[in-house]
Amino acid sequence: MDKVTRLASENGLVLFSKSSCCLCYAVKILFQEIGVTPTVHELDQDPEGREMERALMRLGCSAPVPAVFIGGKLVGSTNEVMSLHLSGGLIPLLRPYHSMC
Amino acid sequence: MDFPSTQFVPSRIMGTYQPIHQIGMWGENFKSIGNPSISASVIVEVDNKLENESETASHEMPAPSCKHDQEASKPFDKIQRRLAQNREAARKSRLRKKAYVQQLESSRLKLMQLEKELEQAREQGLYIGGGLEAGHLGFSGAVSPGIAVFEMEYKHWMQVQNRQLGELRTALNAQISDIELRIVVENGMSHYFELFRMKSTVAKADVFYVMSGTWKTSAERFFSWIGGFRPSELLKVLVAQLDPLTDQQIFEVCNLKQSCQQAEDALSQGMEKLQETVSATLAAGQLGQGTYFPLVAMAMEKLEALVCFVNQADHLRQETLQQMSHILTTRQEARGLLALGEYIQRLQDLSTLWATHPREPA
Numbered sequence: 001m002d003k004v005t006r007l008a009s010e011n012g013l014v015l016f017s018k019s020s021c022c023l024c025y026a027v028k029i030l031f032q033e034i035g036v037t038p039t040v041h042e043l044d045q046d047p048e049g050r051e052m053e054r055a056l057m058r059l060g061c062s063a064p065v066p067a068v069f070i071g072g073k074l075v076g077s078t079n080e081v082m083s084l085h086l087s088g089g090l091i092p093l094l095r096p097y098h099s100m101c
Numbered sequence: 102m103d104f105p106s107t108q109f110v111p112s113r114i115m116g117t118y119q120p121i122h123q124i125g126m127w128g129e130n131f132k133s134i135g136n137p138s139i140s141a142s143v144i145v146e147v148d149n150k151l152e153n154e155s156e157t158a159s160h161e162m163p164a165p166s167c168k169h170d171q172e173a174s175k176p177f178d179k180i181q182r183r184l185a186q187n188r189e190a191a192r193k194s195r196l197r198k199k200a201y202v203q204q205l206e207s208s209r210l211k212l213m214q215l216e217k218e219l220e221q222a223r224e225q226g227l228y229i230g231g232g233l234e235a236g237h238l239g240f241s242g243a244v245s246p247g248i249a250v251f252e253m254e255y256k257h258w259m260q261v262q263n264r265q266l267g268e269l270r271t272a273l274n275a276q277i278s279d280i281e282l283r284i285v286v287e288n289g290m291s292h293y294f295e296l297f298r299m300k301s302t303v304a305k306a307d308v309f310y311v312m313s314g315t316w317k318t319s320a321e322r323f324f325s326w327i328g329g330f331r332p333s334e335l336l337k338v339l340v341a342q343l344d345p346l347t348d349q350q351i352f353e354v355c356n357l358k359q360s361c362q363q364a365e366d367a368l369s370q371g372m373e374k375l376q377e378t379v380s381a382t383l384a385a386g387q388l389g390q391g392t393y394f395p396l397v398a399m400a401m402e403k404l405e406a407l408v409c410f411v412n413q414a415d416h417l418r419q420e421t422l423q424q425m426s427h428i429l430t431t432r433q434e435a436r437g438l439l440a441l442g443e444y445i446q447r448l449q450d451l452s453t454l455w456a457t458h459p460r461e462p463a
Contacts, residue, residue: 022378022406023413026371033363063409078413085360086420087427088353 003048004055009072011039012097016056016067018044023078024066030081034091036098038068071097214456222315247306254299255316258292265289266442269435283431289438293422297415300328308408318452321445327372327414332361332421335441339425342440343433353428357421364417372410378403 008014013031015038017024031038043049043065053064059074061067068075070093075081084090265288272285304311311328314321324330336358340346346354382400386393426434 020378020403022371022375023409025374026367026410026413029370030363030367033366078409079416082364082413082417083420085364086357086417086424088356088360090360 004052004059005072007039007041008069008074012071013038013094014069015040016052016065016069017042018065020044021065027066027068027078027081030085034085034094036094070094210453210457214453217456245307245310247303248310251299251303251310252316255296258296258299261292262442263446265292266439266446269439269442273432273435273439279431282435286426286431286434286438289435289442290422290426294419297419300415301412304328304408304411308411311411312407318449319455320448320452324448326365327368328411329414329418331365332417333358333365335418335421336361336425338441338444339437342436343429346433350428354425357424357428361417361421368410368413368417375403375406375410 004016007016013036015024015027015031017028017040019042028038028040041052043052046052056064056067059067061074061077063077066077066081068077068081075084075093081090084093265285268285269289272282300311314325314328317325324334326334336354340354340358379400382403383396385396425437429437
């Protein structure tokens with residue numbers, strides 16, 4: 001729990017992912033298209049990956065990855081990020097933490 | 102035309118009986134034939150093309166002569182009336198025949214289309230048996246109850262959709278209040294959301310079925326993107342029908358278009374990555390040595406992600422519709438829904454036309 005919370009608050013935009021996960025890859029592409037760079041933690045490459053997965057599930061994520069945190073707060077998975085972006089809410093949320101062109 | 106008042110002579114008495122394939126009806130093709138001294142002579146012909154009425158008419162024909170004897174005062178009016186009724190009946194009969202033939206024609210087209218689709222389904226190994234009987238399970242194709250249920254529900258969904266489009270059309274032309282229009286619009290939106298729910302259920306049973314879009318017509322499949330329309334395509338069709346938009350609305354629609362496009366691109370690239378991953382997994386090791394089951398099993402695990410992508414694509418479609426409903430007025434939304442529904446109908450008509458269009462043999 002702590003590691004996830006700690007990592008989540010270290011940067012403005014944090015993405016928990018797995019290198020083999022294609023949906024996570026889609027979320028990375030989305031951020032790229034918007035012009036922001038998330039801090040990515042690949043759980044399959046982290047020795048404590050399993051524990052972090054469980055922690056993320058406990059936080060309420062239906063799937064452990066992809067999990068997006070903005071300003072230390074959990075935004076959600078692909079569904080939530082897409083909805084937020086289409087409603088126009090994603091970019092304003094990111095603005096304090098990222099200089100965007 | 103001047104009619105003699107009471108005199109009427111049946112054609113056979115006159116001896117100038119015309120062959121029955123000739124001319125038209127009394128009043129339309131009045132001919133006084135032969136002896137000019139018989140001012141009252143008329144030839145009454147019955148239009149032989151009359152279907153239901155020919156018998157009645159021929160029964161009618163001798164009657165005037167009887168009536169002439171019995172009611173000397175106004176046989177002429179009765180004749181007129183009866184012949185007018187004949188004409189009307191004949192006209193209605195012709196219309197019925199025309200409608201019936203048109204129905205036969207469209208049924209024929211539909212039958213051809215259905216046969217073609219059945220053939221395609223058989224080729225793809227998606228043979229849906231005569232029902233859900235387990236006895237139809239065969240090696241050439243599998244019966245999936247989930248698919249059978251979905252196809253039944255989709256047929257019903259289409260019927261409701263067409264009915265709702267009619268309601269939208271009526272509502273937009275009538276002077277109904279915004280509140281009433283809101284209800285019609287909400288029904289339309291919920292109906293689409295219902296489809297997404299149905300697709301989500303069947304995707305769990307067989308995601309390839311959803312990806313192939315078998316339940317849709319061929320032209321719809323042509324535009325398929327991860328199991329349905331591109332959200333940006335939906336937007337394009339909607340927005341084209343919506344002038345005039347306020348400046349604020351134009352701004353919001355623009356933003357929505359852009360976010361939609363970005364999300365679409367992200368999912369597309371994710372799908373490409375998925376293809377690469379599955380392909381790489383299957384191609385690992387040495388090819389040409391026979392199949393290696395663990396690799397196939399691994400590839401299948403990776404393929405599970407396809408269900409997520411299909412769900413995400415539908416989620417994107419739903420979100421696009423939702424956002425549009427926030428931006429638009431009720432009336433604009435009604436027009437947009439109607440436009441979208443008619444666009445899909447045109448695609449379906451295109452598919453039918455394509456299927457029945459004569460082509461050079463291969």
